[in-house]
Amino acid sequence: MPVTDVITDPQALTLSVTAEFPAPVERLWKAYADPRQLERFWGPPGWPATFTSFDHTVGGFAQYRMNGPKGESSSGSWEFTHIDEPRGFEVIDRFVGDDGRPLPDMPAMRMTFAFEPFDGGSRMVTVSHFASVEALEQVVAMGVVEGTKMAMSQLDAVLQDLREYAQGKGTRLELLDDTHVRITRLVDGPRELVWRAHTEPELVRQWMLGPEGWEMTECTDSTVVGETYRNSWAPVGDTPGEPFGFEGEVLLVDAPRRAVTTERMQGTDGPSTLNDLSLYEEDGATLITLLIEYPDLATRDMILATGMVDGMEASYDRLEHAILVPES
Template sequence: MPLTSVEKDLDALTMTVTADFPVGVRRLWDAYVDPRQIERFWGPPEWPATFTRHDVFPGGTSSYYMTGPDGSRSGGLWQFEAVDEGRSFTVRDGFAREDGTLNTDMPTMLMTFSFTETDAGSRLVTVTTFPSLEEMEQLVEMGMEQGMTSAMGQIDAVLEDLRAFAADLPVAAQLIGDTQVRVSRVIRGTVEQVWRAHHDPELMKRWLLGPDGWVMTVADAAENVGDRFRQEWTREDGSDGFGFEGELLESHAPHREVTTEAMIGMPGEPSRNELTLTPVDGGTLLTLVITYPSAEVREMVLATGMTDGMEASYRRLEELVPVS
């Protein structure tokens, strides 16, 4: 149990939680910025968390829900106000409605997570500032302190599990809910390099090829929100061929973008792709959350070997780093 102390200051309207860990700051920091890791300890054991979005940059947002033993859900929302890479981040923490929007009927808190080196490893100090004494007492009564203590009781196992999140692992896909999949991979290179590789048409044609034997013939990128993109491939001998097109819905370079995506010439609703790039030990964590029109479409796409093709492409991308 890494928890060292919990101190409540009723005058300052703060609760300070201090915890010490036998690992370096970088390892501890990565556990908090990687959605695959934080969801393994953020919720109490009986209410595990699922992060559907985790954008650790100023102005970014994290959305998660915790699922109870009876299947009921409780949602949370973080809005990142400040991020000092490897040292601290501050979020506006609130409750979320079923549709993921902020529940303004419930209190919001300001939480600052500070990471420092110690002789034995690292220390995390979390300071929560409440809007009023009444709301502070309300949230403590709802079990906030116990929830944070419970989370600290689970983090040791995550920190010890180095292999599950190593930088040399291939693409991994995790099903989320009924229609989503989260694709993750650590790519050697900086966030800026990986972002550029996803947006420079000439670079895209060198790595975004999927399995061997294909060439990218069209790489029309969307530069501004509302623009459309188009990507096409054929076999090296010119036979066959397919492509995707869509619209750029959001862009927060070089950290996050959201697009629609549909196969050219195929009827039906497009998917929604949310790309997030996060600096971690070993490179850049690429997280792609894809929301499909239905569970059936999701299963059909995954059965095509999508992740194998993505892994082949990302290996080529790493060969281009550093991108000049």
């Protein structure tokens, strides 16, 4: 986790966050100066940011919107008040409505970002300055500390070349907290085709099979918000195991980048998980990221103990071949 320290100081009316990264200051600066790179980490997992404007000059404004997994949204704006490339910058950060105007019941804060060389990489210190203790407490109560930590955990992938970051490392599992995990896998193929492989039943049946010896007996995927889906599997021949399946509802679709669904075991009343799939392409490779929210720690550990990640790696290996063959 890049974040090394978080200090809330009611007397100074500040919230300070320190993070360290294995990349030079100039590379860290570029991540904050490019809105397309900012979008990959500014919002915490499950709340990705979209910058709709970005005037990176003193006196200029940047506007962004973060979209939650259930269709929620939160918008903000930056007013750039100081820029010192590549050592840092300062903004006035405001919560805004759909019309871009500041929300009167939400606090504004002055934020300074300072980048400095550190131990072969770089250190970032972000300090948020508030007008009152009440404003500081309001923002902390909204979960900004945990949200910042989780957002910063995404920056390592941005600072590295995507293939350097993920190629050959298989399916990786990160435990973000008691109820959230992040699973990533790089596949060598274009995002459009990876999206189709996740959403078109005739393609899903070719790869989403788990370990050897299993077959997909039912696949009714949907990309329409509000519709339901069902996927079922069964062992083939003498393969041990009992048939099972999952079903759920489509909550959000942003083709070909993101899809959010619920998921529960067929024939049960729950518990359900929230599955947030996102796809990012760079240099012809696509990073698949699946953020899963569990109802509690016990459910998380029970499901992970089934060997789910190993089964996903077997499926992703098939997916990689499935997307390469049509292009060869």
